[in-house]
Amino acid sequence: MTHRSRLSTILIDTPAAEAPAAATFWSQALGAPTQSPPDEPQFTGLRDALPDLVLAVQAVDDQPRYHVDIETDDVDAETARLVALGAVEVNRWxxxxxxxxxxxxxxxxxxxxSDPATFTRLSREWP
Structure with a gap:
């Protein structure tokens, strides 16, 4: 059975106390208006900063860093594929x-x- 996946999101992980200032900085630096989903207040999206990708500031209880999200139509299969390539699962949320x-x-x-048409256009199929 095959599945599809794509790089969908780049997150700027920022300590929670500094997240509002970081979101303002990146919004102004990139000319991208902010947008926060009401059900996920830890994220501040930077609308249209990157074509076909989500760029957002994420408030975290950890060190500043960047991380990426890979979206897929089969989380189990994509996780197994990446683990086979050398990744290690460290947590679930x-x-x-x-x-x-x-x-x-x-x-x-x-x-x-993401939008199904965008996902279909940009994702890759894996065995």
């Missing part, structure tokens, strides 16, 4: 899997959330 890639960078495998 809701339906998302948090992995550490070789080199130490974090990434999340998330369920499909």
């Amino acid at each position: 809701l339906e998302c899997r948090i992995l550490r890639a070789p080199g130490g960078h974090l990434l999340c495998v998330i369920p499909l959330h």
